[in-house]
Amino acid sequence: MNLLTKKLCLPLILIVVSAVLFASLPTIYLAESSGADEVLVFLEEVVSLDVAKYDVTLLGTSVTYPEWLDGLAQLTGKYTLESETSKIDVLFKFRNSTLSWCLVRILEGSPHYIDFPSANLRDVACDFLQKYQAYSGDSDLEAMRNMVNLVDVTENMTKTTDNLKLTVSINSFSSSFDWRYTFNGTDYSGVNVSFRNGHFYAFGEDRSYYQIGGTP
Amino acid sequence: MKKTIALIFCILFLLSLFFSVVILPIDNETGSHGDGQNEDSAFIIWGTRDYTDETYMGGETERNASRDVCDTVHGFFADTPQYDYCKNFWGNDTQPDQVYSNVSYCEENYKFTAIFYKGHSIGASCDIEGCEFGEHWTLYAAEGYGEEYIIDYLIHDRMSSGTHDFVFLWTCGYGSEDMIGEIDENGHSVGMLASWMDTTGLDADGYASPDGSNHCFIGFSNYSVFFTNKTTYGGFDYGDFVSLFFEYALYDGWTINDALDAAAEETHWQSSFGDCQLYTGYLMPDPHGPGQSVMCYMRVWGDGNLRLLRGE
Numbered sequence: 352m353n354l355l356t357k358k359l360c361l362p363l364i365l366i367v368v369s370a371v372l373f374a375s376l377p378t379i380y381l382a383e384s385s386g387a388d389e390v391l392v393f394l395e396e397v398v399s400l401d402v403a404k405y406d407v408t409l410l411g412t413s414v415t416y417p418e419w420l421d422g423l424a425q426l427t428g429k430y431t432l433e434s435e436t437s438k439i440d441v442l443f444k445f446r447n448s449t450l451s452w453c454l455v456r457i458l459e460g461s462p463h464y465i466d467f468p469s470a471n472l473r474d475v476a477c478d479f480l481q482k483y484q485a486y487s488g489d490s491d492l493e494a495m496r497n498m499v500n501l502v503d504v505t506e507n508m509t510k511t512t513d514n515l516k517l518t519v520s521i522n523s524f525s526s527s528f529d530w531r532y533t534f535n536g537t538d539y540s541g542v543n544v545s546f547r548n549g550h551f552y553a554f555g556e557d558r559s560y561y562q563i564g565g566t567p
Numbered sequence: 568m569k570k571t572i573a574l575i576f577c578i579l580f581l582l583s584l585f586f587s588v589v590i591l592p593i594d595n596e597t598g599s600h601g602d603g604q605n606e607d608s609a610f611i612i613w614g615t616r617d618y619t620d621e622t623y624m625g626g627e628t629e630r631n632a633s634r635d636v637c638d639t640v641h642g643f644f645a646d647t648p649q650y651d652y653c654k655n656f657w658g659n660d661t662q663p664d665q666v667y668s669n670v671s672y673c674e675e676n677y678k679f680t681a682i683f684y685k686g687h688s689i690g691a692s693c694d695i696e697g698c699e700f701g702e703h704w705t706l707y708a709a710e711g712y713g714e715e716y717i718i719d720y721l722i723h724d725r726m727s728s729g730t731h732d733f734v735f736l737w738t739c740g741y742g743s744e745d746m747i748g749e750i751d752e753n754g755h756s757v758g759m760l761a762s763w764m765d766t767t768g769l770d771a772d773g774y775a776s777p778d779g780s781n782h783c784f785i786g787f788s789n790y791s792v793f794f795t796n797k798t799t800y801g802g803f804d805y806g807d808f809v810s811l812f813f814e815y816a817l818y819d820g821w822t823i824n825d826a827l828d829a830a831a832e833e834t835h836w837q838s839s840f841g842d843c844q845l846y847t848g849y850l851m852p853d854p855h856g857p858g859q860s861v862m863c864y865m866r867v868w869g870d871g872n873l874r875l876l877r878g879e
Contacts, residue, residue: 410820411818411819411820419802427818429825431820440822440825442828442829452838454838524774524775524841524846525841525842543836544838545838545839545842547841552838555832555838557836
């Protein structure tokens with residue numbers, strides 16, 4: 352090895368090492384955002400949104416450890432989905448590594464769906480639960496779905512069957528369903544979903560971190 | 568020999584430039600707050616110390632909660648480079664003249680000003696010749712009831728550029744449709760929304776129908792809820808709601824509506840602000856009808872798509 356080669360060798364090694372270190376920066380970010388990608392799966396499999404038709408941008412995520420979650424992580428973020436005819440914002444939170452909140456705000460146009468939602472509120476709610484059950488593999492959701500068929504969904508009402516309480520709320524903004532486990536008259540964890548103008552609006556799920564007898 | 572060393576330095580320099588160009592833009596897309604375009608904004612907190620009445624003002628616990636929450640909220644803005652004028656004047660510094668002079672200062676020096684007030688409301692008269700508004704509306708200053716108040720039209724008198732783009736008054740009444748106010752042909756105003764924002768044309772439901780005005784006013788129809796009141800979920804209170812609202816509102820790319828939704832979800836376990844009792848209505852004791860309650864609402868006027876972190 353001649354002198355010139357030797358002198359070049361050390362700086363080149365340093366450059367390669369630096370390049371590897373620099374390259375790891377976006378990798379760290381991608382590792383954090385990979386949990387957020389699960390939101391897109393939820394949108395496709397549960398909300399039936401045709402995500403492939405959109406340009407998807409993750410605006411950023413933030414991981415916090417709120418005191419009330421007692422050490423559990425909360426990943427919060429926002430996606431924008433944009434096509435030539437439709438623009439949607441999607442907010443989300445993961446708690447205890449489970450999607451616990453997702454809100455879809457339609458900003459422009461009509462969303463691209465894989466299956467267009469029914470115009471019937473009862474059907475929309477049942478369809479949501481059925482798809483959420485398939486997505487999550489959670490058989491408890493079947494009892495929640497059965498309750499929807501027992502109530503009048505055109506007005507505000509609450510019905511309790513065994514230890515499950517369903518509250519239907521209709522207001523000028525949205526129509527929402529709230530299923531909540533209840534013991535001795537006290538409400539605990541559950542699932543909620545709301546629809547606006549016939550479209551999915553928001554979903555919440557606190558069963559993965561809310562423990563009976565306290566929070567979380 | 569010297570040529571070889573020079574060549575090595577040149578290669579290293581070029582590679583450094585390459586990495587700077589390639590790596591830094593990727594890092595900027597990862598959601599960091601602020602991108603160098605978000606300067607020239609101001610944020611000011613005002614608040615009374617007067618919580619004397621236990622039933623209708625909340626007493627000392629409400630006073631302490633107000634002070635603590637304002638401290639927390641101020642901390643969020645202080646950590647945000649965009650807000651290079653960031654003041655927490657809660658308490659003794661909430662003096663009418665101080666408010667008016669800060670309105671002038673922000674109007675003249677900042678392209679965007681956000682305001683948060685926590686306290687109480689009361690009517691007042693006006694000695695301006697030719698005023699046909701009748702009753703005017705005021706905010707409690709530091710000392711509170713019976714002392715000098717912060718008066719609507721004196722705020723408006725300090726307007727010059729109309730850059731108070733976000734105003735959040737956690738006090739009674741000023742979000743009601745019949746209290747947004749007016750501005751007459753002489754520029755004399757009545758009402759807090761009209762006076763702070765120099766407009767009366769904002770959409771009445773900026774949450775459900777953002778009007779694209781880049782102005783957003785949040786207030787209450789009837790009585791504001793105490794910070795110490797529990798939301799009924801997870802031990803949260805309305806002080807938590809406010810703190811979380813501002814925390815989320817300063818996330819990159821998040822709007823007022825986004826922040827309202829995220830704060831409502833966390834503190835109420837409702838899937839959105841639109842499903843939460845602040846929007847759908849909550850009961851508060853009626854000072855004019857002892858033993859009775861009155862339905863109250865938080866109202867978002869104007870543009871719920873406004874962003875406090877103005878990155879775009």
